[in-house]
Amino acid sequence: MSENLIKPENLVYQKTEALTDRVMHYCPGCGHGTAHRILAEVIQEMGIMDQTIGVAPVGCSVLAYYYFNVDMQEAAHGRAPAVATGIKRVFPEKFVFTYQGDGDLAAIGTAETIHAINRGENILIVFVNNGIYGMTGGQMAPTTLVGMKSSTSPFGRDTKTMGSPLKITELIAQLPGAYFVTRQAVHKPGNVRKAKKAIRKALEYQKLDKGTCFVEIVSNCPSNWKMTPVQSNKWMEENMFPYYPLGDIKVPEDN
Amino acid sequence: MAKRGDVVIDIEKCKGCEVCVSVCPQEVLALAPEVNKKGYHYAVKVNSDCTGCTNCAIVCPDAVITVYREK
Numbered sequence: 365m366s367e368n369l370i371k372p373e374n375l376v377y378q379k380t381e382a383l384t385d386r387v388m389h390y391c392p393g394c395g396h397g398t399a400h401r402i403l404a405e406v407i408q409e410m411g412i413m414d415q416t417i418g419v420a421p422v423g424c425s426v427l428a429y430y431y432f433n434v435d436m437q438e439a440a441h442g443r444a445p446a447v448a449t450g451i452k453r454v455f456p457e458k459f460v461f462t463y464q465g466d467g468d469l470a471a472i473g474t475a476e477t478i479h480a481i482n483r484g485e486n487i488l489i490v491f492v493n494n495g496i497y498g499m500t501g502g503q504m505a506p507t508t509l510v511g512m513k514s515s516t517s518p519f520g521r522d523t524k525t526m527g528s529p530l531k532i533t534e535l536i537a538q539l540p541g542a543y544f545v546t547r548q549a550v551h552k553p554g555n556v557r558k559a560k561k562a563i564r565k566a567l568e569y570q571k572l573d574k575g576t577c578f579v580e581i582v583s584n585c586p587s588n589w590k591m592t593p594v595q596s597n598k599w600m601e602e603n604m605f606p607y608y609p610l611g612d613i614k615v616p617e618d619n
Numbered sequence: 620m621a622k623r624g625d626v627v628i629d630i631e632k633c634k635g636c637e638v639c640v641s642v643c644p645q646e647v648l649a650l651a652p653e654v655n656k657k658g659y660h661y662a663v664k665v666n667s668d669c670t671g672c673t674n675c676a677i678v679c680p681d682a683v684i685t686v687y688r689e690k
Contacts, residue, residue: 369623369624369625369671369687369688369689370625370627370687371687373690374625374671374687374688374689374690375685375686375687376624376671376673376686376687376688377673377676377677377684377685377686378685378686379682379683379685380682383682387632387681388680388681390680390681391634392634392635392636392659392680393634393636393637393638393680394636394680395680396680397679397680397681397682398677398678398679398680401679401680401682550678551638551678552642552678553642553673553674553677553678556677556678557677586636592637593636593637593638594636594637594638594641597638
């Protein structure tokens, strides 16, 4: 009855060539995989695979250099924006991105993040925020929500002793060097499409030498939040989004 | 009438996170009772209502879904 649709001329979606064939080590349902994929898709669609240099962080995404089919450099913990600065200054015609988690970017790397953006380095920073230190076993991060339980805040984050969750994206949006700052998510098809557009925009701005573009991706951590992936996405919508609202935070004034 | 589509799932790379199952508007996908070599219940097609909308593929963290749609 139904003829076979699986023919090359009917192909509408396949894994991008800008990702390697290696199976990612991420936990099932982790947003890192989707974030990697959309960044790789944009790189392939722009035809800049041979002109892109990525900088991998420390954290869950420390092995990002195995997955992107572009030139990659591993940075010391938190120092990805500093390493990217060096790479971009030596190869100003290349597209340079860093891919960092919240522990890397908003905790140990706060200084590098702020100063690189303040200098307006012409790089793309992709920041994946899941509110917890995933790789080391779910300790409290600067971005952990108030009242959220983690292995080092077992009774929930108490602002009196642990401070408030750091909105690093709003913080760096104040800096004159930041050109385009946005917050997206990758848990639903619509969000994935929007996040991909934001990354595309950021790389287009990099071509025009506009300054630092910063794309935050609010993500989940099913393993350390101790939920199924689908539950964690729902929890993220209900708890993370009110504190970290999605949308553009700083858009260029000249367009 | 909506166009017909089809999906091909790389079951050995699927981690059974079920995110694709929850976003399919046609309820085409489900987790298999069997497991792959890594021990995950992988995603499978359970009916032929696929329209090739690519929702499942674009939320798949492991990029294991390939989508076809009739022209």
